Structures are given as C-alpha cells and as structure tokens.
Amino acid sequence: MQEKLAETENITKTVLKGLTLRELRDFFEAAGEKRFRGEQIFEWIYGHMVDDFDSMDNIPKYLRKKLKEFCEIITLKFHSVEESPSTGTRKFIFETKDNYKIESVIIPEAKRTTLCISTQVGCPLDCKFCATGLMGYRRNLTAGEIFDQFLLSSKLYTVKPITNIVYMGMGEPLLNFQNTLKSLEIFAEEKTRGISLKKITVSTAGIPPKIIELANSKIKPKLAFSLHSLFDETRSKLMPINKKYSIAENLEAIRYYVNQTNTRITFEYVMFKDLNDREDDFYSLVRLCKSFPCKLNIIPFNSISHMLPTGISAELKPSPKLRLDEFVKRLREKDITVTVRYTQGSDIAAACGQLAYKFEKN
Ligand code: SAH
Helix, strand or coil: CCCHHCCCCCCEEEEECCECHHHHHHHHHHHHCCCCCHHHHHHHHHHCCCCHHCCCCCCHHHHHHHHHHHCCCCEEEEEEECCCCCCCCEEEEEEEEEEEEEEEEECCCCCCCEECCEEECCCCCHHHHHHHHHCCCEECCCHHHHHHHHHHHHHHHCCCCCCEEEEECCCCHHHHHHHHHHHHHHCCCCCCCCCCCCHHEEEEEECHHHHHHHHHHHCCCEEEEEEECCHHHHHHHHCHHHCCCCCHHHHHHHHHHHHHHHHCEEEEEEECCCCCCCHHHHHHHHHHCCCEEEEEEEEEECCHHHCCCCCCCHHHHHHCCHHHHHHHHHHCCCCCCCEEEECCCCHHCHHHHHHCCCCCHH
C-alpha cells in the first residue's frame, strides 16, 4: 500500500471513515489487495464501530500493520455534553481534527430516539432567525465527520438506541451535496447499524437543482423543506437564499422529488408573530397542502437572543401560543396533517436553530 510513502516523513494518512462500501473496495483493489477486504473494513468501522486496526481479527497481521501505517479511522473527538433536565435532550459537542466544534443533538421521545446531525461548520445561508446562520460559515464536513456523529452519539448515548436521523443540525446539507450523499449511502448499506433511509430526513432551505439531483440519485431519504412563508417577499427577508431560488422553483423541484421517490414531503414552518401567522398565510398554506402529499411541521420560534442579534433578526418574535394553537387547530379542521415540534432542549441551546459555536480554536 503506497510503499513509497513510507520513505516520506509526515505522510498524510488516508482517512477510511467516510468512504462508502464501493470506495473501500476500490481502495483495497488499488492497493493490490482483495476487494472483499473493503467489505470487512466497512463492517468493522460502521457495523461494529471499531476504530482500532489491531482488533480487526479477520484482517491478516501484515495488512493490519500496513493499515496502521498508512490509514486512520477516527475523524471526530468527543468534547462535551449538556443534558436538558426537563426533556432528556442531550447536546453533544464534537471536535474536528482541525479543532472546530460541531454539535449533534439527541431527542428522546416515547416511541423513537432521534439524532439531529450537522453537515457544515457554521452555515453560509444567513437565515435571519437561525443562530447557526448568524455565526457564519467555515467549511463543509466530510462524509466521515457527518457519519461519525452517529457512531459517537450511539456509543455515548446508552439509554436507548437511536432510531431516526434528521439532517437538521448546523449547515445546509444540499450545499454539501457529495458528502451528504455519501453519508446517506453509508447509512443505506445493510452492514451498518440498520437505520433505513425511511427513518432519515434531510432538511433543506431549498436548493432546487440539488433537490432534483437527489431525486435522481439512488439514495432517497425523506425530504423536509424549510418553507416559513409562501410569499417571496417575506421569505426573502427571512432567508436570503430565496432571492436566488424562489418558492415556485422550490415547489417545482419538490414536486419532482415527491413523484420520483413516492414519499411525502414535510414542510417546516417556524411561526413568527405578525409575519407569517396571518389569515392570508393560513389560506396559502391550506392551498399548498391540498396540492401535495405532505405533512406540515409547525415549529414555535426558539429564541436566538444568546447570539445578540441585530437588524431584522432582533425584531423577530414568536407567535403567541394561543395564535399558534388556533392556527394548528384550523389547519387540522381542513384535514391537513400537522405536527407541532414543541421545543426540546432550549434550556441548553440545543433546540432548532439554536446551534452555534464560536469559531475560536483552542
Ligand atoms: N439548513 C437546513 C437544516 C438546518 S435548520 C434547513 O434550513 O432546513 C433545521 C430546521 O430548524 C429548519 O426548518 C429551520 O428553519 C429551523 N430553525 C432554524 N432556526 C430556528 C429557530 N430559531 N427556531 C425554530 N426553528 C428554527
């Protein structure tokens, strides 16, 4: 395996975590080894969560030695955890090799345990209501760093197994398309820990060409679209990306996704006082939901005051609970499937849109 490299000092090792089954097979073949070694390593890393080559007892000794020399597995390190005493929600902070902190959140519920994972360090989209948006953007996470959040969280959270994954942490998954896709491909393999793509939701602020690309790929998770308003003017104020990709363009791409995948879409709708909780918002939502196989997820706005927001971000207020409840009740009367995502973890800043970490390195 790249014998020549042995002569060089400070070699950069190949990081195996994040490689898909196909890539691992190719990797071993290119190194003059049998393709099935790729399968074995895949199973060790993702199925058994083993990070140490010496424990891989079906790999011959000479190969383990080479692997130790030229490859590495670990991508993230555990940094710290905060637990919400009221809900049991846990926010894990992990550290990348280049010392960035990223966050993953465990949300325990009666019938399932959901892990919310990040796809970028920060986020470039600058949504005005989102703490991650306010912190800016540093870089994409690798597929290994995306998947490692699941492996590490599964090891650290021993109360119950993780049953669902949502790509709703820091970052915009569809702007880190290749790595997001690769991480999904790893989840989809039978040899990993059995979370099927049916239990995985990718949430997007709306990048239509990428929604179409995802629909055309073999990998088809559930899709959630952060809608928040059906009026371009309002949506553009809240989410600058809407100036580039309008609501109509997004809905067209989503319709394509729904048709290609035979799934229903989730529309996420954070409710802001006097901004998107009025009568015309209500009727436009009803019209939309009648025209799509969909579920509407109403989200109370979680405070981002810990980010000391300015401008429009400082003006946003949550809809009063009474108005939100009334809104939901009337939507249900129209036979629309509505769930309300009651805040989980706001006491530890782990609720939707509250994830942010200062970029200062150690
Ligand atoms: N970039 C992706 C995923 C990250 S955000 C996206 O935009 O969908 C995950 C969800 O949390 C989105 O629906 C987002 O709109 C919502 N969210 C962001 N900030 C929030 C806040 N302060 N309160 C409630 N929900 C928020």
